[in-house]
Amino acid sequence: MEKFIDYQKHIENAIDWAWSVLPDLIMALFILVIGLWVIKFLNRMVHRFFDRKDYDETLESFLQSFISIGLKAILFVLVVTQLGVKSSSLVAIVGAAGLAIGLALQGSLANFAGGVLILVFKPFKIGDFISAQGVDGTVKEITIFTTKLNTFGNQVAILPNGQLSNNNIINYNAEHTRRDKIDVGIGYGSNIKTAKDILLKICADNPDILKEPIPEVYVGELGDSSVNLTLRFWARNEVFWPAHFYVMEEIKYRFDEAGIEIPFPQRVIHNEA
Numbered sequence: 001m002e003k004f005i006d007y008q009k010h011i012e013n014a015i016d017w018a019w020s021v022l023p024d025l026i027m028a029l030f031i032l033v034i035g036l037w038v039i040k041f042l043n044r045m046v047h048r049f050f051d052r053k054d055y056d057e058t059l060e061s062f063l064q065s066f067i068s069i070g071l072k073a074i075l076f077v078l079v080v081t082q083l084g085v086k087s088s089s090l091v092a093i094v095g096a097a098g099l100a101i102g103l104a105l106q107g108s109l110a111n112f113a114g115g116v117l118i119l120v121f122k123p124f125k126i127g128d129f130i131s132a133q134g135v136d137g138t139v140k141e142i143t144i145f146t147t148k149l150n151t152f153g154n155q156v157a158i159l160p161n162g163q164l165s166n167n168n169i170i171n172y173n174a175e176h177t178r179r180d181k182i183d184v185g186i187g188y189g190s191n192i193k194t195a196k197d198i199l200l201k202i203c204a205d206n207p208d209i210l211k212e213p214i215p216e217v218y219v220g221e222l223g224d225s226s227v228n229l230t231l232r233f234w235a236r237n238e239v240f241w242p243a244h245f246y247v248m249e250e251i252k253y254r255f256d257e258a259g260i261e262i263p264f265p266q267r268v269i270h271n272e273a
Contacts, residue, residue, distance in 0.1 A: 185226030
């Protein structure tokens with residue numbers, strides 16, 4: 001009988017405790033739901049603001065990421081405080097946890113600093129084609145910790161901002177035009193002047209190749225089995241690759257028509273009886 005009374009007291013105490021914490025729990029859930037809605041709303045407002053103004057997309061992506069992480073951290077503090085954790089205790093816990101996390105996540109802090117440097121100095125922006133960390137691709141998104149690239153094969157490469165901001169970056173879209181360099185070998189028996197005229201005619205026939213600066217052809221090397229000509233021309237960034245592939249294909253067609261030999265490695269096998 002006494003055990004039953006003890007169980008009953010425990011149950012009553014549990015019910016009393018539940019009723020005492022229920023208002024705080026409901027309020028904490030309310031703050032959590034409203035806080036998440038406010039964060040999403042602010043990010044939408046940032047997106048609309050940048051759509052109306054002619055600002056860099058890089059800044060929009062960075063701000064949205066920063067606002068989301070920063071406000072969620074503040075929301076966490078508000079919810080935990082509402083549940084009854086004293087602010088002084090919470091500050092001590094957060095301080096100790098912050099120190100431990102800071103030591104454990106030094107790389108992440110470096111990535112955050114790298115993201116700020118990218119935002120300030122703007123070595124590239126969203127939509128630029130860059131080469132960095134051994135990866136070539138178009139910048140898709142810049143967050144506070146990483147930069148995402150779309151590669152030629154439509155894969156997504158994720159590069160840490162810390163390493164990205166501290167190493168070499170080639171931005172192919174930094175200028176409006178780009179120069180191509182194509183090396184092609186001809187046989188020693190072929191006419192150099194005819195070959196050079198054909199290369200310049202190929203450039204003249206393509207409207208995507210700029211006429212200023214003028215295309216140039218010169219003898220780059222007298223190789224072991226060929227005279228190596230170097231063709232240089234300029235094209236706008238948006239048509240650079242179509243112009244490049246056009247020239248490569250036309251070289252083969254027109255050299256064949258003119259009887260100009262393009263040497264290739266050959267192996268002679270002697271059959272000794």
